[in-house]
Amino acid sequence: MNTAVETENLTKYFKGDGGKERIVAVDHVSLSIREGEFFGLLGPNGAGKTTLIKILCTLVIPDEGTARVAGFDVVKDAEKVRECIGWLHGETGGRALYWRLSARDNLKFYAYLQNIPKDVARRRIDALLEFFELDKDADRLVKDFSTGMKMRVMLARTLLSNAPILLMDEPTVGLDATGAIETRRLLQALCRELHKTIVFTTHNIFEAERLCDRIAVMNKGRVIAVDTPLRLSEITRKYMGVEVRFRGSAEEAVRILEGLRVVKRIISVESEEDHTVIRAEVRDEEQALSEIPKVFSLNGLRTIGVQVALPNLEEVFLSLTDEEK
Amino acid sequence: MRVEDIVKYMAENIPRGRVGAVEKAVAFIIRDFKIWWTYKLWITLDVLSSLTFVATYYFVSMIVTPQALIDAGYAADYLTFSVIGISLQHYVFASVSSLSDAIREEQWNGTMETLLSSNTSFRVFLLGESAFRFIIGSYFLLASLGMGVLLGIRLLLTPGSITAALVLTILLVASHMVIGVLGAAMILKLKQGDPIVWAFSWLTQLFSGVLYPLGLLPDWLKWVGNAFPLTYSLDGLRRCLMNGEGFDSPMIMENTLKLVLFIVVVLPFSLWFFKKAYDSTRREGALGQY
Amino acid sequence: MNRLEVLKLFMVEEKRTKSSLRQLSAVVWSQLKMMLAYKSWLIMDLLSTFASVVMYYFVGMQVDPTRLSQSGWGTSYLAFSLVGVATSNYLWACLTRLSHSIQHEIRGGTLETIAVTPINMFIFFIGLTARGYLVSLIYLVGVFTVGVYGLGAKLSFTPQSLFLFITLFVLMLVSNQALGLVAAGIIMVYKRGDPLVFILAAVNEFLAGVLYPLELLKRFPAVQLLSMLFPYTYALDGMRRVLILGASILDLKVLTDIVVLGVFSIMLVPLGLKTLAWGYNRIRREGTTSSY
Numbered sequence: 001m002n003t004a005v006e007t008e009n010l011t012k013y014f015k016g017d018g019g020k021e022r023i024v025a026v027d028h029v030s031l032s033i034r035e036g037e038f039f040g041l042l043g044p045n046g047a048g049k050t051t052l053i054k055i056l057c058t059l060v061i062p063d064e065g066t067a068r069v070a071g072f073d074v075v076k077d078a079e080k081v082r083e084c085i086g087w088l089h090g091e092t093g094g095r096a097l098y099w100r101l102s103a104r105d106n107l108k109f110y111a112y113l114q115n116i117p118k119d120v121a122r123r124r125i126d127a128l129l130e131f132f133e134l135d136k137d138a139d140r141l142v143k144d145f146s147t148g149m150k151m152r153v154m155l156a157r158t159l160l161s162n163a164p165i166l167l168m169d170e171p172t173v174g175l176d177a178t179g180a181i182e183t184r185r186l187l188q189a190l191c192r193e194l195h196k197t198i199v200f201t202t203h204n205i206f207e208a209e210r211l212c213d214r215i216a217v218m219n220k221g222r223v224i225a226v227d228t229p230l231r232l233s234e235i236t237r238k239y240m241g242v243e244v245r246f247r248g249s250a251e252e253a254v255r256i257l258e259g260l261r262v263v264k265r266i267i268s269v270e271s272e273e274d275h276t277v278i279r280a281e282v283r284d285e286e287q288a289l290s291e292i293p294k295v296f297s298l299n300g301l302r303t304i305g306v307q308v309a310l311p312n313l314e315e316v317f318l319s320l321t322d323e324e325k
Numbered sequence: 326m327r328v329e330d331i332v333k334y335m336a337e338n339i340p341r342g343r344v345g346a347v348e349k350a351v352a353f354i355i356r357d358f359k360i361w362w363t364y365k366l367w368i369t370l371d372v373l374s375s376l377t378f379v380a381t382y383y384f385v386s387m388i389v390t391p392q393a394l395i396d397a398g399y400a401a402d403y404l405t406f407s408v409i410g411i412s413l414q415h416y417v418f419a420s421v422s423s424l425s426d427a428i429r430e431e432q433w434n435g436t437m438e439t440l441l442s443s444n445t446s447f448r449v450f451l452l453g454e455s456a457f458r459f460i461i462g463s464y465f466l467l468a469s470l471g472m473g474v475l476l477g478i479r480l481l482l483t484p485g486s487i488t489a490a491l492v493l494t495i496l497l498v499a500s501h502m503v504i505g506v507l508g509a510a511m512i513l514k515l516k517q518g519d520p521i522v523w524a525f526s527w528l529t530q531l532f533s534g535v536l537y538p539l540g541l542l543p544d545w546l547k548w549v550g551n552a553f554p555l556t557y558s559l560d561g562l563r564r565c566l567m568n569g570e571g572f573d574s575p576m577i578m579e580n581t582l583k584l585v586l587f588i589v590v591v592l593p594f595s596l597w598f599f600k601k602a603y604d605s606t607r608r609e610g611a612l613g614q615y
Numbered sequence: 616m617n618r619l620e621v622l623k624l625f626m627v628e629e630k631r632t633k634s635s636l637r638q639l640s641a642v643v644w645s646q647l648k649m650m651l652a653y654k655s656w657l658i659m660d661l662l663s664t665f666a667s668v669v670m671y672y673f674v675g676m677q678v679d680p681t682r683l684s685q686s687g688w689g690t691s692y693l694a695f696s697l698v699g700v701a702t703s704n705y706l707w708a709c710l711t712r713l714s715h716s717i718q719h720e721i722r723g724g725t726l727e728t729i730a731v732t733p734i735n736m737f738i739f740f741i742g743l744t745a746r747g748y749l750v751s752l753i754y755l756v757g758v759f760t761v762g763v764y765g766l767g768a769k770l771s772f773t774p775q776s777l778f779l780f781i782t783l784f785v786l787m788l789v790s791n792q793a794l795g796l797v798a799a800g801i802i803m804v805y806k807r808g809d810p811l812v813f814i815l816a817a818v819n820e821f822l823a824g825v826l827y828p829l830e831l832l833k834r835f836p837a838v839q840l841l842s843m844l845f846p847y848t849y850a851l852d853g854m855r856r857v858l859i860l861g862a863s864i865l866d867l868k869v870l871t872d873i874v875v876l877g878v879f880s881i882m883l884v885p886l887g888l889k890t891l892a893w894g895y896n897r898i899r900r901e902g903t904t905s906s907y
Contacts, residue, residue, distance in 0.1 A: 025902070051902060058731065059730055082733040083733045092724045096724030098645060098723075110732065112640075113638050113734045115634065115637070115638070182618075185618060189618050377817045381825075382826075384824075385674070387827070387831050393676065393677050530667075536673070
């Protein structure tokens with residue numbers, strides 16, 4: 001499989017306040033993203049995600065290292081890179097449009113800049129406007145649009161050029177729940193069925209977990225881990241643990257578990273709407289998984305499920321960024 | 326500070342004092358001054374570039390014959406005549422349009438909604454805003470008159486003429502604050518351009534006698550200038566400053582009365598109009614829109 | 616339209632032919648479309664064109680024709696000021712328009728969205744100036760029409776004078792636009808200094824003698840010297856000679872003006888292009904292609 005995006009020791013410094021201090025925005029980042037991969041960048045504010053994306057779309061010139069997009073160097077072959085990418089900066093909240101043009105005119109304008117033939121452009125613009133439910137408002141000036149509508153125009157603009165590599169910086173910011181779901185589905189379909197490479201940043205960890213093939217966790221300019229969401233959970237596990245869901249008395253359950261040899265300690269007891277979840281550190285996962293339901297049922301507790309406790313992405317993220325500190 | 330501390334802090338019940346309209350207006354002026362101060366460079370350069378206008382008329386006056394000025398009853402000095410005209414015209418319309426700009430900016434930034442929701446009446450808001458514009462805009466007036474003095478304009482100052490000039494200046498400012506309110510109302514309603522301010526600006530350039538005495542206009546155009554307070558202010562101030570006339574002169578009295586009349590008639594109307602515009606945009610929920 | 620239908624449209628890869636001309640026309644088209652969204656502004660502009668010509672007509676009534684003719688510009692102040700007023704708008708457009716538009720694009724975040732498309736940024740920048748040129752053209756034609764046909768200013772419009780006028784005019788645009796490129800490059804990086812360009816244009820307008828004969832500057836040699844540093848001074852001098860005095864190509868002064876403007880253009884154009892490229896690369900290095 002070919003590589004869509006590749007960076008090697010990519011580094012970018014910015015001047016800090018007063019111009020004396022040097023702030024590292026991107027710190028020796030080496031990444032390799034495969035063609036057709038849904039790749040997530042996760043990290044707190046100021047981690048360097050946006051700068052990294054901007055380097056990839058030739059908006060920021062790096063200070064050290066190299067970056068290649070679709071095989072082209074982002075500095076030397078900037079124009080070739082631009083032909084292969086679509087970029088969306090969701091954080092601008094719909095500002096990066098021409099407010100005094102209508103939605104359709106905005107799209108038309110960018111279609112021309114992208115050298116898309118007229119008839120193809122017209123068909124795609126109509127299709128995208130309809131998909132994003134903008135067809136009724138297509139000829140109104142963008143300045144009168146709500147944030148969500150502006151966001152959808154921006155999404156349409158990014159997809160318009162049918163670029164093989166999509167650099168999506170917070171594409172679901174400002175969308176309502178349905179809009180976000182539809183957009184996520186579209187992105188997923190673009191990736192699965194048209195083999196587009198999608199590099200995607202988000203603050204929404206749930207979103208990243210659901211969509212991404214692999215995730216890079218960034219903090220203070222550095223990539224501190226790159227892997228599949230599942231493997232990221234595994235490597236950040238600090239203990240062997242199980243998670244039991246059951247109905248019945250929680251005190252009773254805790255008492256039973258503490259009596260078992262395989263259980264080292266109880267980590268948490270949380271009551272959900274109609275059942276209870278207990279996490280416990282164990283000496284042997286396999287043994288715990290088979291033993292606990294049996295003992296529970298002997299004592300009249302109804303086990304709903306028992307599984308190996310993996311930290312969710314949120315915990316992974318916190319534990320990784322905590323380690324950094 | 327931890328969450329608990331903040332909660333405790335907010336829980337304290339402090340009785341609210343009553344803040345009067347004047348204090349609020351002063352608060353506006355201070356806030357605006359702080360914002361204005363961040364534009365130092367702009368303002369310095371704005372003054373400098375506008376001074377090129379005064380310098381231009383220094384040279385234009387060299388080829389002008391003062392006959393038309395003498396016919397109109399002014400001293401025979403085109404430089405003084407044109408510098409007074411330009412600097413006052415520029416001053417009032419810079420102030421008036423900056424009020425409109427301020428309103429538009431408040432709307433643009435969404436600060437207008439915050440402001441008016443903070444228990445402040447629109448009159449106080451308008452008073453504070455417009456007073457500030459006229460106070461701060463006077464830098465231009467002073468700079469261009471100062472530049473004029475350097476280039477040799479001749480002002481005839483007597484106690485009588487100074488008193489009259491001060492009264493006329495106050496009336497000039499007050500009457501144009503009224504126009505500013507009209508412009509602000511248009512901004513609220515139309516959300517773009519400020520046709521009123523703009524129309525006043527070029528109509529006065531043509532018909533208020535900024536660069537030439539009105540005697541030069543053909544008879545069928547002379548009446549247009551009567552609609553604008555700038556016409557009376559300019560005529561009055563020129564008679565004071567160029568001829569040394571005071572309130573004993575009937576022309577000065579006439580101009581003063583006309584200005585007072587303008588304010589008395591138009592002020593209630595413009596406040597009513599602003600309130601209408603303000604209420605209707607609130608009804609449409611479009612106050613913070615742009 | 617559901618997801619699958621959208622996907623289908625993207626299945627076929629279309630043939631793309633890169634055309635800079637098409638991109639340029641797209642930029643100009645969008646600029647004009649946005650300008651027309653401000654209809655009231657356009658009408659206001661046209662009205663104020665009319666107003667300013669009429670204003671100079673009345674100022675001209677006070678001008679002593681003998682004093683004007685002593686400086687060698689005939690006896691009509693209206694004709695004299697008309698040429699200055701009609702062309703000075705272009706001076707402003709050339710010097711300030713591009714830097715202003717770029718600032719606007721940077722603040723709105725649209726510069727970035729354009730920079731990631733495969734357009735050559737120079738084409739984009741050229742397209743951005745279109746609006747200023749068009750408005751100034753309307754203004755120029757309006758001023759001449761009102762002045763000549765409405766108020767009876769006497770200007771010589773013969774094939775030869777028009778040809779010379781256009782030559783001088785184009786050279787004025789080229790040299791001043793080059794200055795505008797320099798300004799735009801610098802302002803792009805420092806994000807301020809808009810007022811500096813503004814004052815440059817205002818001082819330039821004053822020094823070139825838009826409203827008074829430059830002969831009057833003789834009393835102030837330093838100021839006169841300063842006025843000779845700006846291309847517009849020569850352009851205005853030449854255009855007035857041609858339109859007011861009916862000077863021909865054989866007129867030594869007109870020839871001098873053309874040559875000086877040519878030299879200005881040859882020197883300034885490469886400088887302008889380099890500065891603009893420098894500015895654009897610099898902001899990409901500093902990561903300040905948008906600022907808000």
